[in-house]
Amino acid sequence: MLFDASLRKELSRSFLGTVTVLLTVVVTLMLVRSLRMASRGAVGPSDIMLVMGYTVLGYLPIVLSLSMFVAIIGTLARMYRDSEMVVWFASGRGLSGFIAPLARFAMPIVLAIGGLSLVSWPWSQAQVLELRHQFQQRSDLDRIAPGEFQVSSSGDSVFFVDRDSSSLEHAQQIFFAQEKVDTSAVTTARQASLVQQQGQTWVTLDSGQRIEQLRGDAPALRVADFERYEVLLHKEPISTAETSVQTTPTLELLAQSSDPAAQAELAWRIGLILAAINYVLLALALTSGNPRSGRTGHLVTALLVFIVYFNLLSLGESWVARGAIAGGLWLVLLHGGIFLLAVAWLAMRNAQWSLRRLWPGRRAAA
Structure with missing residues (x-):
């Protein structure tokens, strides 16, 4: 023993x-x-x-x-x-x-x-x-980080917000590029803000420019300057893992x-x-x-x-x-x-x- x-x-x-x-x-x-x-x-x-x-x-x-x-x-x-x-x-x-x-x-x-x-x-x-x-299922809004290029959850968009932005609700120097099957667009703006309306989140872009390239049978290039541009963010439901x-x-x-x-x-x-x-x-x-x-x-x-x-x-x-x-x-x-x-x-x-x-x-x- x-x-x-x-x-x-x-x-x-x-x-x-x-x-x-x-x-x-x-x-x-x-x-x-x-x-x-x-x-x-x-x-x-x-x-x-x-x-x-x-x-x-x-x-x-x-x-x-x-x-x-x-x-x-x-x-x-x-x-x-x-x-x-x-x-x-x-x-x-x-x-x-x-x-x-x-x-x-x-x-x-x-x-x-x-x-x-x-x-x-x-x-x-x-x-x-x-x-x-x-x-991976977080919203595109949560992916945005000041001073960094971020890819959306779908993989077809790229965001950029200036590093000097105090918050995402009031961001400065916005860059947004989106690639689809028939179009590709690049949007820039001096500043942006978030607006909540009836349970929906809207992004309001001020003083910017949008360049859109159309593909297909009749390709074209569109350039538009805007003082105010609103975009609706659709949040996809989070599925189970x-x-x-x-x-x-x-x-x-x-x-x-x-x-x-x-x-x-x-x-x-x-x-x-x-x-x-x-x-x-x-x-x-x-x-x-x-x-x-x-x-x-x-x-x-x-x-x-x-x-x-x-x-x-x-x-x-x-x-x-x-x-x-x-x-x-x-x-x-x-x-x-x-x-x-x-x-x-x-x-x-x-x-x-x-x-x-x-x-x-x-x-x-x-």
Whole structure:
């Protein structure tokens, strides 16, 4: 019991430290990604922190899995370096004795990964999609920013208001370009104001010029100077955000299990949980006392194994989405195969079997 408590205590310290480092890296990357989305006009600048938070929450199961994997490998590697494993093996215990304490340590993490992947992942993706949709569906009036060229929601108009304008209700130096199928027009004005009448918003332009080019069978160019020009702004109703399999709750995906896209998303979410379980056995089977590998050798191995496993998860999701393989069959082949491989590898190391000892030529030479 004392050994189990000390082992879990060391694993917890290593896990918390790894989570802190990885979360810092992920938050930084997601912040850069959110800023890039805001610069492209995909989300509003005021929603950057929300988008970053929801995105980090969605990727938290992957961070927890990698942190647990690295913590177990790092702790076991230290025990090999400090000869604690020698004492453990000399007492008549094998690697199988680590399964129980490692399982007790990993159980809360696996449960957290399950809750995050099955519940938090679709919710966070839905929130990000809703924020992006609300920003894209905002009115053209909300898009206007002093000193910046802004494109309308329909993509056929460009606005510009002078930077010295005090507010949008009383703007100065207006530029408005509109492109349609049969006409293109450029309107400039010295100042503009907004007028609310019977629930409608009118823009009144003063002291300006409008240049309109007509296309078609009889092309023409019209130039008109005006002292007062009124334009009615029609606000389109905001439609509901589109949904995808990533934003669909898990229970609804189970009801749509005949759809290959739903199967692929279910395989991804359930696969994160099964992968976390396999990481415990893989970490125990991979770690060994090899002095030539150095202090970072086991960490490099852990990262390589994690990357290969994660890429197989992504590859399988694309295969299931295309209908090349059933989602349930892919879960059994991938995670069941890795589970059997880890158990067999662990059994060989626990019994101190090796290919050299089993090779007939080696035994004859001995």
